[in-house]
Amino acid sequence: MHIVDRRLNPSGKNLANRQRFMRRAKSQIRKAVHESAGSRGIKDADEGGEVVLPAQGVHEPSFRRSGTGGIRDHLLPGNKEYIAGDTIPRPPGGDGGGGSEGSPDGEGEDDFRFALSRDEFIELFLEDLELPDLAKRRVVNADAVVFHRAGYSVSGSPANLALNRTVRNSLSRRIALHRPKPEELQALRDAIEALDPSEDAKRAALEEELARKQRRTGIIPYIDPLDVRYRRFESHPRPVAQAVMFCLMDVSGSMTEHMKDLGKRFYVLLYIFLKRRYKNVEVVFIRHTHQASEVDEETFFNSPETGGTVVSTALEEMQRVILDRYSPDNWNIYAAQASDGDNTASDNEKTAALLTKTILPECQYYAYLEVGRDAEHFPPGFIRRDSDLWQTYTAIIRNGAPMAMRKVGHRRDIYPVFRDLFAKKTGAEAAAE
Numbered sequence: 001m002h003i004v005d006r007r008l009n010p011s012g013k014n015l016a017n018r019q020r021f022m023r024r025a026k027s028q029i030r031k032a033v034h035e036s037a038g039s040r041g042i043k044d045a046d047e048g049g050e051v052v053l054p055a056q057g058v059h060e061p062s063f064r065r066s067g068t069g070g071i072r073d074h075l076l077p078g079n080k081e082y083i084a085g086d087t088i089p090r091p092p093g094g095d096g097g098g099g100s101e102g103s104p105d106g107e108g109e110d111d112f113r114f115a116l117s118r119d120e121f122i123e124l125f126l127e128d129l130e131l132p133d134l135a136k137r138r139v140v141n142a143d144a145v146v147f148h149r150a151g152y153s154v155s156g157s158p159a160n161l162a163l164n165r166t167v168r169n170s171l172s173r174r175i176a177l178h179r180p181k182p183e184e185l186q187a188l189r190d191a192i193e194a195l196d197p198s199e200d201a202k203r204a205a206l207e208e209e210l211a212r213k214q215r216r217t218g219i220i221p222y223i224d225p226l227d228v229r230y231r232r233f234e235s236h237p238r239p240v241a242q243a244v245m246f247c248l249m250d251v252s253g254s255m256t257e258h259m260k261d262l263g264k265r266f267y268v269l270l271y272i273f274l275k276r277r278y279k280n281v282e283v284v285f286i287r288h289t290h291q292a293s294e295v296d297e298e299t300f301f302n303s304p305e306t307g308g309t310v311v312s313t314a315l316e317e318m319q320r321v322i323l324d325r326y327s328p329d330n331w332n333i334y335a336a337q338a339s340d341g342d343n344t345a346s347d348n349e350k351t352a353a354l355l356t357k358t359i360l361p362e363c364q365y366y367a368y369l370e371v372g373r374d375a376e377h378f379p380p381g382f383i384r385r386d387s388d389l390w391q392t393y394t395a396i397i398r399n400g401a402p403m404a405m406r407k408v409g410h411r412r413d414i415y416p417v418f419r420d421l422f423a424k425k426t427g428a429e430a431a432a433e
Contacts, residue, residue, distance in 0.1 A: 341387025
């Protein structure tokens with residue numbers, strides 16, 4: 001996002017102060033965007049709108065003289081009450097400083113409202129998110145090029161003038177052709193001035209030598225077109241990070257409409273994030289019941305299919321797609337799974353084996369979102385048991401697998417959980433891993 005300050009530069013305000021103010025305003029806007037995103041519906045996820053900033057957050061700082069400290073000399077007119085040396089009592093109200101009171105006429109200062117476009121809102125919302133460990137690279141587009149230095153040339157753009165190489169060539173040429181130095185010319189002039197008037201023969205010889213060196217100085221220029229060199233660049237294909245995101249969703253009979261709605265909201269947000277932040281990212285949609293299949297976007301979000309639950313079928317379908325189209329040597333592979341946690345008891349061991357031996361070794365990151373029922377209530381003293389998948393995945397994560405798990409039970413939790421799963425890692429976090 002770009003904030004344009006069109007105010008004239010006021011007296012007493014330098015450019016650095018104004019730039020600090022703009023940076024502070026931008027951070028306030030970013031914070032307001034993150035707070036307002038939690039109350040939005042999925043249809044409004046990528047829409048613009050107004051954000052509210054605290055009034056004190058957009059005030060430009062200024063220096064003023066303190067009314068309570070320091071040493072001051074005052075020149076006052078005469079009076080009838082005090083003479084020199086009298087003690088003046090302190091006025092009531094503490095240190096004498098004025099406090100802020102409510103306006104008697106009801107006037108005040110409202111919070112500052114800032115209007116954001118659709119692009120500005122999404123850019124600020126996704127600014128500090130990223131795909132973890134996006135590292136593998138491959139040349140996937142010949143049009144993506146980068147320019148590297150490739151020596152020097154005798155022609156080129158003035159912007160590419162190699163000043164150091166040009167001056168070095170000039171110096172080499174002047175040394176080789178014995179171009180007189182300014183010090184030599186000055187020494188001859190000093191020698192001529194120091195001669196006696198009777199030394200005419202010696203004066204004539206020195207003057208002839210001086211004239212010869214001056215002519216040579218004019219013939220041999222300081223910078224010649226032969227000396228000029230330009231930096232040369234050659235284009236090379238640029239390595240581009242490419243990634244694929246597998247979206248796995250449970251659509252079995254145990255998934256209520258509320259749970260499916262939570263999963264859809266999460267995946268819509270993920271889809272917007274990938275398309276806005278990354279150019280070379282492909283998205284693969286896989287739905288599963290007791291069977292799994294790769295589907296298009298429309299079918300993934302709107303198909304009414306239902307059935308039993310066998311999670312391993314989704315992982316097998318994911319592995320089949322990887323073998324067919326996405327080699328782990330060339331692609332960064334990510335996966336996001338949404339489920340209510342139910343799975344056929346006999347399938348848990350197979351699911352764990354597929355993840356630990358096949359899927360996770362090929363993945364950069366695997367995110368599991370467990371969706372629950374809204375406002376579930378349990379009797380006092382009841383201890384809720386973790387789902388089959390949650391217990392299975394917890395055992396896998398203990399071994400240091402590149403995997404993260406979160407639970408969501410309400411729409412308001414989608415945004416915080418999404419940001420938590422894909423938050424940009426700081427240098428300390430990255431080093432710890």
